[in-house]
Amino acid sequence: MGHLRIATWNINSLRLRMPLLERLVGELNPDVICLQETKVPDLLFPAGGPAGLGFPHVSFRGMKGYNGVAILSRVPFTPHEQAPDWCEKGDCRHLAVTLSVPSGPIELHDFYVPAGGDIPDRAANVKFAHKLDFVAEATAWFAGNLAPRSVLVGDLNIAPMEHDVWSHRQLLDVVSHTPVEVAALTAWQQTGFIDALRHFVPADEKLYTWWSYRNQNWRGSNRGRRLDHVWITPDLLPSLRAHTVLKDARDWPQTSDHVPVCIDLSV
DNA sequence: ATGGTAGATGCTCTA
Numbered sequence: 254m255g256h257l258r259i260a261t262w263n264i265n266s267l268r269l270r271m272p273l274l275e276r277l278v279g280e281l282n283p284d285v286i287c288l289q290e291t292k293v294p295d296l297l298f299p300a301g302g303p304a305g306l307g308f309p310h311v312s313f314r315g316m317k318g319y320n321g322v323a324i325l326s327r328v329p330f331t332p333h334e335q336a337p338d339w340c341e342k343g344d345c346r347h348l349a350v351t352l353s354v355p356s357g358p359i360e361l362h363d364f365y366v367p368a369g370g371d372i373p374d375r376a377a378n379v380k381f382a383h384k385l386d387f388v389a390e391a392t393a394w395f396a397g398n399l400a401p402r403s404v405l406v407g408d409l410n411i412a413p414m415e416h417d418v419w420s421h422r423q424l425l426d427v428v429s430h431t432p433v434e435v436a437a438l439t440a441w442q443q444t445g446f447i448d449a450l451r452h453f454v455p456a457d458e459k460l461y462t463w464w465s466y467r468n469q470n471w472r473g474s475n476r477g478r479r480l481d482h483v484w485i486t487p488d489l490l491p492s493l494r495a496h497t498v499l500k501d502a503r504d505w506p507q508t509s510d511h512v513p514v515c516i517d518l519s520v
Numbered sequence: 521a522t523g524g525t526a527g528a529t530g531c532t533c534t535a
Contacts, residue, residue, distance in 0.1 A: 265526075265527070265535085266526095266527055266528075269528095290527090292527070317528085317529090318528050318533080318534085319528080319533085319534065320534095368534075368535055371535095380534090465524085466524090466535090467523075467525045467526090469524085469525080507526095510525085
């Protein structure tokens with residue numbers, strides 16, 4: 254039996270941070286990398302880059318300037334051709350593939366959920382409405398289409414638990430931790446997923462994957478949030494071996510405000 | 521209460 258390490262990272266511009274992607278490969282040696290905010294149109298995707306890093310299997314969906322997701326893999330996969338167009342915006346926030354591993358196929362979803370703007374009010378802020386609608390659509394879709402042996406990763410832009418943020422009280426009205434968002438994300442997860450990171454880190458322990466660019470003393474003040482997630486279906490729980498939150502990546506030169514996260518599965 | 525930074529873009533948006 255082998256192992257499969259699946260990493261997820263909001264890279265915040267793939268072209269700018271190809272050297273950091275190489276560093277990620279060197280430090281974590283993942284078998285699969287799911288990226289968000291690639292910010293590169295498909296025609297400009299650095300096609301030879303992933304193969305040069307040892308990832309010959311690539312799927313990507315990008316657009317000019319914003320959003321964009323990509324899956325890079327050492328193991329063969331089949332891309333899903335028929336993915337929902339969430340909120341009918343065509344805005345490149347989701348990719349799915351079926352990984353071919355010895356124990357059988359694993360379905361992998363890579364999501365970049367809308368950030369939602371600054372005002373946590375659906376009526377006053379169309380970006381917040383979009384975020385809630387996106388999560389509701391995803392919830393409905395997974396309620397009817399969740400496959401066995403599924404892994405869902407990505408920047409979900411919601412920190413659901415009290416200790417997923419530096420101050421539960423102070424962030425209750427801050428987009429990413431409002432009760433309505435938490436309820437929405439919880440409903441999505443409850444379509445059939447286990448929170449793989451919290452399997453390892455107790456609920457009363459702080460766990461963050463993002464620290465704002467606006468706080469240069471990010472480690473000292475440690476005002477982080479857990480916006481990046483790894484969910485698995487219960488049938489994969491016996492295979493779940495380890496997790497990593499690569500916090501030191503937040504100190505890499507010209508890095509993303511998110512850090513890479515990964516899990517190890519026995520396959 | 522405010523503003524702080526970053527990336528892509530092109531005289532501003534998104535995060």
